[in-house]
Amino acid sequence: MHGKLRLMESVAAPPQTATERVSQPIRPAARKDRPVSLYDLPLPDLEQRLTAIGQPAYRARQIYEWAYKRLVTDYAAMTNLPLALRQELSATLPLATMTPVRTLTSDGGETIKTLYQTFDGQFVETVLMLYPDRATVCVSCQVGCAVGCAFCATGLGGLLRNLTAGEMVQQAVDAAREAQNRGRTLTNLVMMGMGEPFHNYEATMKMVTILHEPRGFNFGARRMTISTSGIVPMIDRLAAEPYQVNLAVSLHAPNDDLRSRLVPINRRYPIVDLLAACRRYIDKTGRRISFEYALMRGINDSDEIARELGALLRGMLCHVNLIPLNPVDVLPYERPDPAGIERFASLVRAAGIPTTVRYSRGVEIAAACGQLRAQHQAATPAGNSKRA
Numbered sequence: 174m175h176g177k178l179r180l181m182e183s184v185a186a187p188p189q190t191a192t193e194r195v196s197q198p199i200r201p202a203a204r205k206d207r208p209v210s211l212y213d214l215p216l217p218d219l220e221q222r223l224t225a226i227g228q229p230a231y232r233a234r235q236i237y238e239w240a241y242k243r244l245v246t247d248y249a250a251m252t253n254l255p256l257a258l259r260q261e262l263s264a265t266l267p268l269a270t271m272t273p274v275r276t277l278t279s280d281g282g283e284t285i286k287t288l289y290q291t292f293d294g295q296f297v298e299t300v301l302m303l304y305p306d307r308a309t310v311c312v313s314c315q316v317g318c319a320v321g322c323a324f325c326a327t328g329l330g331g332l333l334r335n336l337t338a339g340e341m342v343q344q345a346v347d348a349a350r351e352a353q354n355r356g357r358t359l360t361n362l363v364m365m366g367m368g369e370p371f372h373n374y375e376a377t378m379k380m381v382t383i384l385h386e387p388r389g390f391n392f393g394a395r396r397m398t399i400s401t402s403g404i405v406p407m408i409d410r411l412a413a414e415p416y417q418v419n420l421a422v423s424l425h426a427p428n429d430d431l432r433s434r435l436v437p438i439n440r441r442y443p444i445v446d447l448l449a450a451c452r453r454y455i456d457k458t459g460r461r462i463s464f465e466y467a468l469m470r471g472i473n474d475s476d477e478i479a480r481e482l483g484a485l486l487r488g489m490l491c492h493v494n495l496i497p498l499n500p501v502d503v504l505p506y507e508r509p510d511p512a513g514i515e516r517f518a519s520l521v522r523a524a525g526i527p528t529t530v531r532y533s534r535g536v537e538i539a540a541a542c543g544q545l546r547a548q549h550q551a552a553t554p555a556g557n558s559k560r561a
């Protein structure tokens with residue numbers, strides 16, 4: 174679901190010229206054990222860590238303000254902290270652990286894609302999309318993905334590892350800083366990058382907690398969307414959470430035969446169970462669900478399938494996002510032509526389902542999630558060796 178569905182959100186015209194900034198050489202993995210960063214720590218944990226070394230708890234709130242409100246990138250900038258504390262934190266608690274190694278810009282500067290290298294030499298992608306009325310960051314939650322959707326670049330290599338909460342928080346904070354540098358404010362976060370958030374649930378919810386902290390980033394839960402390929406038990410779990418995050422479900426097909434071919438997890442959680450969980454979620458939370466649907470020519474875009482989709486969702490508190498597929502070089506799927514896309518949308522709407530066509534952003538900067546990572550790994554000896 175994530176993968177190529179992630180860079181969507183737009184109803185914009187095709188993008189223009191892309192530009193690229195290569196910022197730093199690739200850094201080799203320094204150590205096997207994952208370092209804990211400031212971004213990994215909810216405020217109470219940071220308070221505890223500081224009091225354990227004899228510091229007053231209010232120092233944690235000061236640090237949170239510098240890191241999440243002022244978006245500084247170095248302890249040295251936290252000038253109301255004692256110098257000795259700043260030095261100790263620099264030595265023992267890095268602010269961030271991922272290094273941006275490539276930044277690609279397209280859509281007239283409105284789409285910014287960042288490729289990060291993690292401490293252990295993996296690569297993940299983040300996209301910031303600027304619109305007239307909002308700025309949305311698309312966050313990755315895993316290196317690779319175990320779901321293996323048929324049309325997705327991310328799923329091709331399987332799952333390498335989960336990202337930590339801190340690695341996810343860093344993507345959001347860096348995007349907020351990038352938006353700020355362009356005179357904008359980050360308004361939305363979607364978990365539609367690489368990976369299945371419900372396969373990395375604890376870290377994902379920890380990220381929500383950290384970003385939601387009013388004395389820090391203060392990002393409203395309603396401005397965050399968690400997207401899933403359909404892990405049924407986790408939909409119920411999310412419904413029971415106190416946070417009012419949004420849920421998006423990647424559907425892609427209205428029947429089990431087709432969906433099982435496109436989204437293999439459907440064999441375990443078939444559509445009847447998935448939609449039952451969605452109804453329970455709606456009943457419990459009162460919130461609308463978004464269904465994501467990647468339109469692929471000759472695969473899931475016929476009139477018959479559009480009517481089947483409309484019938485399947487009729488009466489649900491939901492919205493359908495149709496995302497014309499971003500083709501991946503090594504996969505045999507294509508997007509329908511514009512007339513076919515509009516026809517499909519009108520047939521779904523005819524069933525009373527609110528439906529939006531969302532064209533991908535950043536088509537010429539490897540927009541399908543996982544493509545930039547795959548290109549980078551193929552092109553660099555360092556990248557190749559890290560995957561081994």
Ligand code: SF4
Nearest residue numbers: 174175318322325328
């Ligand atoms: S393989 Fe994983 S990342 Fe790709 S679309 Fe499916 S769930 Fe999303």
